[in-house]
Amino acid sequence: MVEELLGLVNRWIEGFGVLSQGWRVGVMIFVMVFATALVAYLMSHLIRAIERKFDKTRNLWDDALLHALRKPVVLFVWLQGVYWAAEVAHHYSKAEVFRANRTVLELGFIWVVVWTLLRLIKQAEKILVSPLKMKRPMDYTTVNAVSKLSRAVVIITAALIVLQSLGYSISGVLAFGGVGGIAVGFAAKDLLANFFGGMIVHLDRPFKVGDWVRSPDRNIEGTVEHIGWRVTTIRTFDQRPLYVPNAAFTTISVENPSRMHNRRIYETIGIRYADMSEMATIVSEIRSMLENHEEIDTGQTLIVNFVAFNNSSLDIMVYAFTKTTQWVRYHEIKQDVLLKISEIIESHDAEVAFPTRTLHLPDGIQVSSPEARESEGRAAPSQNQTAEKAESAGQAK
Template structure:
């Protein structure tokens, strides 16, 4: 056998101390043991070089060695097991050993694909790492390039495997061209999602980690993963939402993560009796916002008397914070509102709340006083007997009893109807 070491073949054929079957078994065992020893040595050597190169300024040498270490061990085992199988095949008629050459060729393809996949994965982690790159690339872009390279490697490996098994690549490509039309019609939704994912990677309206929401659909949360078919969004109640990529080509998507400022827009009302202090209050609130360290004075800042409302004089406060962080924004907003409250109180004014004033006609008030004067005055005995309860009964009568109007048809009314009867 040409690929079998000549010294092993000669030893099997010429050493007569043992039977041929024992000699073959010893040679196979020796090859497997030697393969394990060499694989261990190769692993230790590559691991030593990897740690050695980690201290160098080049970030790619140790990365390449890390991607190469396991495939190198696999290559050693592939070659050693192939030699052992060839020795066994020379002295055995088993059909399983007849495919040694094909398995060796497929094994080499597998080792190459394994190495390339490892190198792509290591390159992805390096390019997106802020610890290893001064200007790291966007993870979404790196992930898209990585997936594309993996697809190219996988398709190339598949075509090479088919060629090694005796299939014509030209026939496979021709079948793919004709059958691709039927597959395209049958899997149009799958292809729509695939190209939707490609558009997301190309246009990058959002990336992994962004907060997105859609005014057209009930979609809001943090992007966790952008796949070729689905995009995973983690909603704010911590539920995963799986959105087909084709949906993003048909809806509007808002990306609040890319906002430059957060807005404070409040309407604050003061009482009507404080109208004389309105101008001073508005001016001081405006100055406070301009000098606030967390308010961006370069953005639109509006503090003005807005409207005469039903129960208040409204002041509009419209400004933007420097921070875009959700928690810190609310801390800044709380500080601003408390300072506005202090300004209003410093002028003796108050924040208004809904009130209602009831105006009673003069004739009703005069009649009520006359009715009180006409009531009987109790004597001393009655005063002593009613000292504990008389006053409360009189108050109750005055508060809840009917008030008599001047005699006339249809002019008897209660106090609750006073405004309406006048």
Template sequence: MVGQMLNVLNEWIKGFGLMSEAWRAGILVFLLVFGTATTAFIVSRIVLALEKKFSKTDNLWDDVFLHAARRPLVAFVWVQGVFWAAEVAHHFSQADVFTYNGAFLQVGVVWVIVWFLFALVKQIEQILVSPLKMRKPMDYTTVNAISKLLRAVIIITAVLTALQTLGFSISGVLAFGGVGGIAVGFAAKDLLANFFGGFIIHLDRPFKVGDWVRSPDRNIEGTVEHIGWRLTTIRTFDHRPLYVPNSTFTTIAVENPSRMFHRRISETVGIRYADVRSMRAIVDDIRSMLENHEEIATDQTLIVNFLAFNASSLDIMVYTFTKTTQWVRYHQVKEDVLLKISEIIHNHGAEIAFPTRTLHLPDGVQVNEAVAAQAGEGEPTNGPGQENAQSAGAGEKS
């Protein structure tokens, strides 16, 4: 139909006998390009108006479809317009380049469809992970993996379709790919290992973007920023990016502290041997304090017991879990617990032990204070309060 209209217009211009064939071709091509630009502008305005109208509805998917289709539609108008212009030029010229107009149109349409599908996948991905648009947003890592897989399928299908359009045999291409794939597999085994490592990460999901991970086998610790098909980007706690090949995660153990339910407080507190009579009361008060602490998870293991006679102290084991898993808040709770334990020990007239040594001398032997100090034996033996401290030390060594 368009061709008939152009022939009529060409004959009408030719009837005036004022223009050469080259001028008539130029005018027709100009009119087609101008009409294409006008049509593309109108299509863009129409789609924008529809987007504004449907944005007021509760349905999100019509917005996604329109937003993904606007630019590909404009591109399709241009592809079709350029094809018609090339057909007009081919009518006036027998150049070989114009014999590929049909292939250009088909490849252009495939390209427009791929553009639309890519934009649609991206828009759907943003919708599914958005907490503002979804009541229960999906996990970003899972959605991102699915979208990457869909893009790969779209690209492979588009390439095969374009090759078939250009006259290549798909069966030959697939056969060549099967033979060449063996050679490529040997040459790029590390790349393939990383690819399948990334696939395993997306499948097993030992961690996701935003998780804090670390490995006891390697010096790897930080927050996951991106999981690619070849590399995983981890931001260490000194804010440096760490790029780890995905194949590494198939051979090492990985901890995911972000998925812990509680954080543990495990401390050993020692008191002096002189305070052994207060041990039971101190242990009971510490246990009671933890059981009534608002930040301690009482439904988890809670142990407060006299542990052992140590060399310089009587040890008390404190083992419990906090409700919070946040790193900063955990240390605030731990600080509060340790200070309260210190207060309990002090309230019972006891003291926290520190390493001491008791030296026993034969009767009648006197030690010069200046000589003892110069010899590095510590404080004077007969200083204020030293007699009791020396004799009541946590342990004795002769």
């Protein structure tokens, strides 16, 4: 078919008798490349126009499909145009380099399909996690894990098809991979442990990107920034990145404070022993204040009780939960609660206790103040002064 078309065009140009064969080939190749560029330009603008039209519909997946197809379609048009131009050049020049035209076209077509699928996966990922496009957006960590796995499947499948197109036996490659996989498994066991650890994190989802996590077993605490297949990136509270191998999460305990329902206020407040008579009233008013506080969750455990005779104080336990889980807001509420407890204690002429000691002395022993000792020293002459006066009197006699 190609030869017939080329012969027809060649005879038509040859009838004019103004161009040599080399010029005729150059003109045909130029026309084909120009036509390819024109078709690619028109296809790109056509798909853009269809995208703008479909943007007005409620279906999001047609927009994603068109956006994923636009650039690969342009590439496919160029592949076809260059292939036919190379076929023309090969027909007249018989150069060895053009014998690979069909193989290049096959590999290019595989790349177009792979590129389209990768772009479609990326668009689907954006749609599924977007709160603006989905009424109930999916968890970013889960979607990210599925998209990574899908990309890996597409790339591995494409690589096997490319090997088959180049003349390699896929069965031999798979057999070699099975034997080599054993050696690689022993050599890269830590890498594989991290990979499967990342898979477990993606499947079990003990945390997701944006969660505040910490481990009582390790010095790990911060906000999760990225969950990879080898390491998880955690931004510590002093803004330093911490890279934790995923294998660690299979052997340590991980606490996720971001998923708590409430934050706890747990304080022990002591008043003086002298205020024992006001204890019952103070406890009752503190409990009433917490029950009526708008930021305290009364549906959770709430305890206010006199719990202990301490060394220097009578201890009151205050145990309650706030409605908020935000760290900054929690401390504002806790400050308000403690200030109101202080006001309740002061309203009963009581005081918050601090460490003190009482010293009991036997009867008959008195402790005078420094001022009293100083005044007694001025009133009574010292023994030295009395001796001096007696000595001076004897000498006078």
